[in-house]
Amino acid sequence: MGGCPAHHELPNPPSTSMARITVPFNTLLKSALVVSSPALLILGLYVGLGKLTSTEMIYAYVVALVATALVIYPFLSNLAALTHYVKEIALDKRVQAPELSFIGSAMELSEALKRLQASWDVKKKQMETIITEREILVDTLPDILIMVNDEKRVVRTNRAARAIFGQNLAGQELKEVIPNLYLMDAISSVIQDLKGREIEFRIEDPVVRDFLAIIERFPVPTAGGISTVITMNDITELKSVEQMRADFVANASHELRTPLASIKGFVETLLGPAKDDVAAREEFLKIMLDQADRMQQLIGDLLSLSKIEMNAHSVPTEPTDLAKIVRKEVEHHKRSATDKNMRLLLQVQENLPLVKGESNELAQVVHNLVSNAIKYGYADSDVSITLRLTTELPQDLNMRNLSRVVALSVKDQGDGIPKQHLPRLMERFYRVDSARTRQVGGTGLGLAIVKGIITRHRGAITVDSVVGEGTQFSVFLPMYEN
Ligand SMILES: Nc1ncnc2c1ncn2[C@@H]1O[C@H](COP(=O)(O)OP(=O)(O)O)[C@@H](O)[C@H]1O
Numbered sequence: 259m260g261g262c263p264a265h266h267e268l269p270n271p272p273s274t275s276m277a278r279i280t281v282p283f284n285t286l287l288k289s290a291l292v293v294s295s296p297a298l299l300i301l302g303l304y305v306g307l308g309k310l311t312s313t314e315m316i317y318a319y320v321v322a323l324v325a326t327a328l329v330i331y332p333f334l335s336n337l338a339a340l341t342h343y344v345k346e347i348a349l350d351k352r353v354q355a356p357e358l359s360f361i362g363s364a365m366e367l368s369e370a371l372k373r374l375q376a377s378w379d380v381k382k383k384q385m386e387t388i389i390t391e392r393e394i395l396v397d398t399l400p401d402i403l404i405m406v407n408d409e410k411r412v413v414r415t416n417r418a419a420r421a422i423f424g425q426n427l428a429g430q431e432l433k434e435v436i437p438n439l440y441l442m443d444a445i446s447s448v449i450q451d452l453k454g455r456e457i458e459f460r461i462e463d464p465v466v467r468d469f470l471a472i473i474e475r476f477p478v479p480t481a482g483g484i485s486t487v488i489t490m491n492d493i494t495e496l497k498s499v500e501q502m503r504a505d506f507v508a509n510a511s512h513e514l515r516t517p518l519a520s521i522k523g524f525v526e527t528l529l530g531p532a533k534d535d536v537a538a539r540e541e542f543l544k545i546m547l548d549q550a551d552r553m554q555q556l557i558g559d560l561l562s563l564s565k566i567e568m569n570a571h572s573v574p575t576e577p578t579d580l581a582k583i584v585r586k587e588v589e590h591h592k593r594s595a596t597d598k599n600m601r602l603l604l605q606v607q608e609n610l611p612l613v614k615g616e617s618n619e620l621a622q623v624v625h626n627l628v629s630n631a632i633k634y635g636y637a638d639s640d641v642s643i644t645l646r647l648t649t650e651l652p653q654d655l656n657m658r659n660l661s662r663v664v665a666l667s668v669k670d671q672g673d674g675i676p677k678q679h680l681p682r683l684m685e686r687f688y689r690v691d692s693a694r695t696r697q698v699g700g701t702g703l704g705l706a707i708v709k710g711i712i713t714r715h716r717g718a719i720t721v722d723s724v725v726g727e728g729t730q731f732s733v734f735l736p737m738y739e740n
């Protein structure tokens with residue numbers, strides 16, 4: 259079959275093995291016998307009528323058989339070539355259509371087959387495109403997709419699923435991949451009653467994760483055996499935010515209820531048993547005022563927090579004189595320090611640059627840190643407040659791209675904070691020693707406010723504490739550059 263143009267773009271070049279297709283002798287003989295059988299019949303008739311001898315008949319028949327074989331050979335060989343061609347197409351091989359000799363209908367058949375192969379190629383390409391597109395679509399979905407069969411073995415997954423549960427999931431039992439009984443039960447139910455389900459579940463290993471899973475059943479299993487599809491969303495963060503909100507509301511209500519109950523109790527006493535007790539009235543009113551102050555401070559802090567949260571995504575950029583703010587706050591705290599016979603030692607580096615910040619919020623930061631130092635520092639001790647420019651940031655502080663920052667540190671001499679409390683210290687309502695800090699009048703929100711403000715300023719905060727010696731809070735703020 260020389261002379262056929264080479265198809266370089268095709269994966270398998272057309273084979274040129276056509277020439278080797280020959281008609282087996284057996285086939286030729288059998289076909290010739292069948293086709294020449296009428297001749298044999300006629301020759302038999304002649305022998306019966308006495309017009310031919312048996313020997314003559316045998317000779318004549320052999321001649322007829324050979325002639326038949328010669329006549330049908332091209333037909334058979336064309337047929338063999340076509341059969342081979344069709345077989346190769348069916349096996350998806352690329353072959354050259356056979357070149358057929360003189361027999362019109364066979365040529366037509368060959369032409370038809372050629373066209374069939376061409377349209378087959380086009381359809382195949384279309385199918386491949388569709389499959390690839392679907393695969394890409396499934397893979398790029400952010401949701402986790404796991405498809406299982408009725409034995410709850412994984413058949414297919416998408417990239418999001420593999421990113422979380424590992425590669426090579428296909429063929430594994432789902433319960434090995436996601437060991438959660440609740441999920442398995444839900445899938446069994448869906449497989450049984452064909453009704454889709456939506457469940458939330460949690461896995462604890464290697465870390466705690468919450469998922470929302472939607473389980474849907476295919477009306478009929480696919481060729482690959484997929485019967486059920488599980489779509490999952492990681493809702494860990496959502497859950498923890500939900501939990502935090504719930505805790506926050508519970509905490510805030512509790513903190514407000516305590517002073518309120520106390521005020522109510524005293525009012526009842528003053529209206530009842532202590533009605534005419536002038537001395538008691540004086541004392542109770544003082545306590546009530548204290549409790550009302552506490553409620554007021556708490557509400558003020560709650561409002562500050564919510565305002566900071568609302569502005570969390572807008573970074574202050576205006577130039578602010580932190581030294582001025584610190585001096586003012588130190589002045590404000592003079593009296594409470596003197597009450598505990600404490601000294602406030604302020605050290606401000608000369609020519610300190612301005613920072614990028616919102617002055618009211620930064621005043622709040624300084625206020626909270628200094629009042630903590632006074633509250634939790636020993637009587638007769640010193641509180642050192644320093645303000646300087648630095649290029650050295652503590653490691654692991656996320657303030658990249660900043661060459662220089664202004665550092666404010668507030669250091670006290672006091673009980674200090676045991677290490678285990680440090681990670682949670684800036685959480686809302688977190689207190690190291692609840693009884694004691696309530697007694698000294700804290701809301702438990704001061705450091706949460708500080709942290710919120712510093713985060714909004716894209717600054718950083720660190721705590722160093724030695725139990726029995728004291729604590730130092732350091733705040734780092736971006737320097738103002740114009
Ligand atoms: N300078 C400090 N020395 C020791 N402990 C401190 C200091 N500052 C804060 N703490 C601890 O951190 C907790 C949280 O502080 P904060 O948020 O300001 O709340 P509080 O209203 O109780 O002062 C305090 O209850 C206290 O236990």
Ligand SMILES: [Mg+2]
Nearest residue numbers: 630700704705
């Ligand atoms: Mg405080």
